[in-house]
Amino acid sequence: MFNDFEVTMKNNKIDLKNLRINYSLNKINYNDLSENPFNQFKIWLKDAMNNKIRDCNAMVLSTFDSINGVTSRVVLLKEIKENKFIFFTNYNSLKAKQIKNNNIVSLCFYWNDLERQIRIRGIANKLPNDESTSYFNLRPEESKIAAIISNQSSYINIDEKLEDKLLEFNKNKISKPDHWGGYAIEPHYFEFWQGRENRLHDRFEYDKKGLCWKIKRLSP
Numbered sequence: 001m002f003n004d005f006e007v008t009m010k011n012n013k014i015d016l017k018n019l020r021i022n023y024s025l026n027k028i029n030y031n032d033l034s035e036n037p038f039n040q041f042k043i044w045l046k047d048a049m050n051n052k053i054r055d056c057n058a059m060v061l062s063t064f065d066s067i068n069g070v071t072s073r074v075v076l077l078k079e080i081k082e083n084k085f086i087f088f089t090n091y092n093s094l095k096a097k098q099i100k101n102n103n104i105v106s107l108c109f110y111w112n113d114l115e116r117q118i119r120i121r122g123i124a125n126k127l128p129n130d131e132s133t134s135y136f137n138l139r140p141e142e143s144k145i146a147a148i149i150s151n152q153s154s155y156i157n158i159d160e161k162l163e164d165k166l167l168e169f170n171k172n173k174i175s176k177p178d179h180w181g182g183y184a185i186e187p188h189y190f191e192f193w194q195g196r197e198n199r200l201h202d203r204f205e206y207d208k209k210g211l212c213w214k215i216k217r218l219s220p
């Protein structure tokens, strides 16, 4: 398989049409689903953790603005608090600028080894500063300094010596910079996807109507 891949690469061609997986690990029974999507999410996240899936808290965050359009990138889920999904970033980054203009965002988790995907839509708001500071203080020293010296998503010189800057940073000056902090995403939509044989996948959505979650099955 790997050799075939190398050969096709040599010809500057990648044959994706023959990459085919038959999903068969699991299924979703409507009666087993939790009434609350946060509980269902936590059950699947725990499965991912118990299965030692690397970066199981990695999620694709998509944001939008009218100049760049939809933009996606991976960020790490660091907490679920009061039914909000929390991640941390630089408040000057592209994602932060997009969220400032339009705070409707989408999240997507994909756990390949479990043949599972969860899609979420929600509203993002900045975390209170003291909560960002509490998390910042838990980070390793190098991560703190990196957050301070990096103006994420801005252009830098090709030969910029970031490692030197990190080593030279005066450690007495470490405190959370204003340009770094968290966002809390409040979901109003979830979709749980479980791969099934012959592409007849199981899909269930939770759509928030007032205070209730309406569960519906979706065609594969």
Ligand SMILES: Cc1cc2nc3c(=O)[nH]c(=O)nc-3n(C[C@H](O)[C@H](O)[C@H](O)COP(=O)(O)O)c2cc1C
Residues within 6 Å of the ligand: 055, 058, 071, 072, 073, 074, 075, 076, 077, 087, 088, 089, 090, 093, 094, 095, 096, 152, 153
């Ligand atoms: C596995 C993984 C985890 C990441 N976690 C974060 C994160 O938690 N916060 C963050 O700002 N960027 C994280 N990044 C980097 C982002 O994907 C992205 O490059 C960066 O945030 C700049 O995005 P932007 O220019 O769209 O704002 C991660 C990347 C990967 C591959």
